[in-house]
Amino acid sequence: MKFNLRTLALGALLLFAFAGPAGAQTPVQPSASSGDATASVKTIIDQSIVVFKDQQISAPDREKKLRGIAESHFDFAEMSKSAIGYHWKTLTPAQQSEFVPLFTTFIEDAYLSRIESYSVEKINQQIQSSMIQFIKQTSDGPGYAEVFSTVVLQDRKDPIAVNYLMSYDGGEWKIYDITIDAISVIANYRNQFNRVLNNDGYDKLVSLLRQKIQGLQQQAAN
Numbered sequence: 001m002k003f004n005l006r007t008l009a010l011g012a013l014l015l016f017a018f019a020g021p022a023g024a025q026t027p028v029q030p031s032a033s034s035g036d037a038t039a040s041v042k043t044i045i046d047q048s049i050v051v052f053k054d055q056q057i058s059a060p061d062r063e064k065k066l067r068g069i070a071e072s073h074f075d076f077a078e079m080s081k082s083a084i085g086y087h088w089k090t091l092t093p094a095q096q097s098e099f100v101p102l103f104t105t106f107i108e109d110a111y112l113s114r115i116e117s118y119s120v121e122k123i124n125q126q127i128q129s130s131m132i133q134f135i136k137q138t139s140d141g142p143g144y145a146e147v148f149s150t151v152v153l154q155d156r157k158d159p160i161a162v163n164y165l166m167s168y169d170g171g172e173w174k175i176y177d178i179t180i181d182a183i184s185v186i187a188n189y190r191n192q193f194n195r196v197l198n199n200d201g202y203d204k205l206v207s208l209l210r211q212k213i214q215g216l217q218q219q220a221a222n
Contacts, residue, residue: 037145037166038137040173044073045132067108075167076104078176083189087197095202106209109216132162143168 051057051065080100081088091099135148145166150159165177177186196205 036137037164037168037173038134038147040073040166041147041149041164041175042134044069044175047073063112066112070108071104073172073174075169075174075176076100076107078167078169078174079103079107079186082177082186083193084197085190085194087194087202091202098206102206102209102213106213106216109213109220112220140165145173 047069048066051062051069054062057065077100080096080103083103084091084099088096131152133150133152135150137145137147139145145168147164147166149162149164151162152159161179161181163179164175165179166173167176168174177184179185193205196208
């Protein structure tokens with residue numbers, strides 16, 4: 001299984017999408033209405049911005065806080081099911097329970113490694129020069145919604161379409177996928193995972209994921 005650079009590069013773009021409204025809009029407080037998926041996305045954005053604007057925070061503490069934000073506001077169980085696709089129903093309950101935390105760790109390590117490759121100064125420059133506009137929110141059925149936005153970056157001529165796919169879980173809206181210029185982050189993984197599952201089975205996929213996690217963690221330690 002090969003994770004291409006385009007997939008990993010989405011990590012940096014994802015950060016800039018999160019960083020969009022700083023300097024252009026007043027930070028949004030958590031919504032009193034649990035039914036507003038757009039307000040949930042804005043809350044995540046504001047929390048992420050606060051972390052990067054803190055010049056006194058150490059790199060390990062910054063990473064810890066970003067992981068906390070992700071774990072609170074991303075539906076990793078739904079992401080894991082979507083990443084496996086139709087194979088999910090063929091897994092045993094034990095395999096499903098094993099895969100969710102494994103995939104969660106991989107996603108966090110993969111994107112944080114992209115984020116950490118940028119200096120805090122560079123990230124804050126990007127925050128100040130970026131702007132996000134929320135366009136609309138649609139319902140994708142009971143408990144599901146999609147939030148549409150565009151992100152303007154200083155070094156890109158055209159706005160980037162960033163949409164957040166949301167699920168209602170535990171009394172709040174959480175992100176389970178993001179599309180960037182119509183490219184689904186999770187679908188990209190699903191295509192790769194399906195090839196491994198079809199050719200070599202679940203155990204091989206788990207082994208490859210563990211290898212990727214180990215490599216990312218070693219890279220972060222150096």
